[in-house]
Amino acid sequence: MKNPYGLKDGKLVLVDSVERGLMCGCLCPACKEPLEAHKGKIKTHHFKHHNGSDCGCGLETAIHLLAKSIIKNEKVILLPSLMAPPDWSQLKYLETQYLDNKPFPDHLMFKELVPAWYKLRVDEVLLEKRMGHIIPDLIAVTKGKQLFIEIKVTHGIDDKKLEFIEENELSVVEYDFSEMQDMIDYNHIKRVLTESYKGATKGRGLGRWVNHIGLQKAIEEVTENMKIHYPDKTLKKNWEQTQLQLDC
Ligand SMILES: [Zn+2]
Numbered sequence: 001m002k003n004p005y006g007l008k009d010g011k012l013v014l015v016d017s018v019e020r021g022l023m024c025g026c027l028c029p030a031c032k033e034p035l036e037a038h039k040g041k042i043k044t045h046h047f048k049h050h051n052g053s054d055c056g057c058g059l060e061t062a063i064h065l066l067a068k069s070i071i072k073n074e075k076v077i078l079l080p081s082l083m084a085p086p087d088w089s090q091l092k093y094l095e096t097q098y099l100d101n102k103p104f105p106d107h108l109m110f111k112e113l114v115p116a117w118y119k120l121r122v123d124e125v126l127l128e129k130r131m132g133h134i135i136p137d138l139i140a141v142t143k144g145k146q147l148f149i150e151i152k153v154t155h156g157i158d159d160k161k162l163e164f165i166e167e168n169e170l171s172v173v174e175y176d177f178s179e180m181q182d183m184i185d186y187n188h189i190k191r192v193l194t195e196s197y198k199g200a201t202k203g204r205g206l207g208r209w210v211n212h213i214g215l216q217k218a219i220e221e222v223t224e225n226m227k228i229h230y231p232d233k234t235l236k237k238n239w240e241q242t243q244l245q246l247d248c
Contacts, residue, residue, distance in 0.1 A: 001153075002046035004184070005062035006035045012065055015045045022050060029065060030057035059184065060153045063177060064137050066189055067151050068127045074194040076119040077140055077149070079173060080207040083110040084218030086226045093232045108229055111218045114209075119194070120147065134164045136172070150174040150210065157210060165211050172210040179203025 004015045006026025015037050018024035024037035028049060035047040035058075047058065071077050086109065088095070097103060124141040131139075131148075138149040148170055150157055157165075157174060165172050175192065177184065180203070191198070192205030200206045209215075 001059055001180070001184075002044055003059035003062065004044075004046055005029060005059065005066075006037070006047045007032070012062055015039065015047055028055060028058045030061035031055040056154070060151075060155075063151055063153050063184055063189070064127060066184075066186060067149070067175075067193060068125050068138055070186075070190045070193055071122055071138070071140060071149075072125045074190070075122055076194050077122055077147075077173075078192075078194055078196070078207075079114050079118050079120055080209055081112075081116040081118070082114040082209045082212055082215070083112055084215055084222055085110055086222040087219050090223050091226055091230075093234070094226070094230055097230075104226070104230070108226060109222070111222050113212055113214055113218055117196070131170075132164060132168070134161045146170075148172040152176040152178050154178070162210070169213055169216075170211060171213045173207050174210050175205055175207045176203055177205055180205075 005012050006015065006018065006024065007013075007029050008018065008024070008026045012029065013026065015024075016039070018026060018037050020039050021036050022034065024035065024047075026035045026037065026047065027033065028035055028047075031049075033055070034050040036050050037045070038048055039045045049055065049058075094104075120140070120142055122140045122142055126139040126141065128135050128137065129139055136148040137151045140147045140149055148165070150172060152174055156176075156178075157172075164170075177189070180188075188199065188205065192200045192207075
């Protein structure tokens with residue numbers, strides 16, 4: 001993907017708003033090296049590093065900066081919905097029943113952790129702030145609680161980051177902008193992050209929960225509830241036998 005964003009006087013600017021070549025006076029948003037504005041007739045207008053070596057992170061950093069300023073201005077972020085399912089490995093005895101008839105009502109099968117179209121109020125947004133061994137793209141702070149926001153452009157979350165997220169039970173949402181073929185559009189990012197998902201598909205801003213601080217507990221609750229409503233009859237038999245023995 002070609003990068004249409006440069007930093008001029010500390011602000012992000014689009015290639016079309018500046019002069020050609022080195023006269024643009026722009027720096028790479030990531031490595032801060034001077035950029036040249038390429039504004040030919042055939043290729044999409046874009047910036048190139050003047051020294052010829054591309055750090056490869058200019059567009060990614062530009063999108064992080066855009067996302068940060070959008071969330072900061074709007075003071076909300078639209079979250080993907082999240083439903084906790086039961087842990088089926090503990091409910092294997094129900095598998096055939098489930099596959100045959102689908103008899104379980106939704107309110108027993110799932111616990112809603114984040115409703116659809118939920119907008120989280122954000123008090124503060126932090127950009128690329130180190131947390132232990134990792135650097136989340138953005139951190140949204142709400143009433144002192146932190147939500148990590150990952151913006152996928154060229155690289156998604158690597159194993160090291162995922163391990164840290166799981167070990168430290170952090171809440172993380174990832175928005176995927178990896179397949180935006182054309183220029184990254186400020187309004188599209190704004191719509192996806194703060195307004196609605198219309199137009200957001202995989203690779204064009206769709207969000208997903210990588211981890212949620214309450215997910216494990218909710219899974220356990222749903223599983224226990226399923227066990228109460230649909231008890232394992234073989235277990236019940238064993239339990240009755242134990243009770244009988246205890247009574248004697
Ligand atoms: Zn660079």
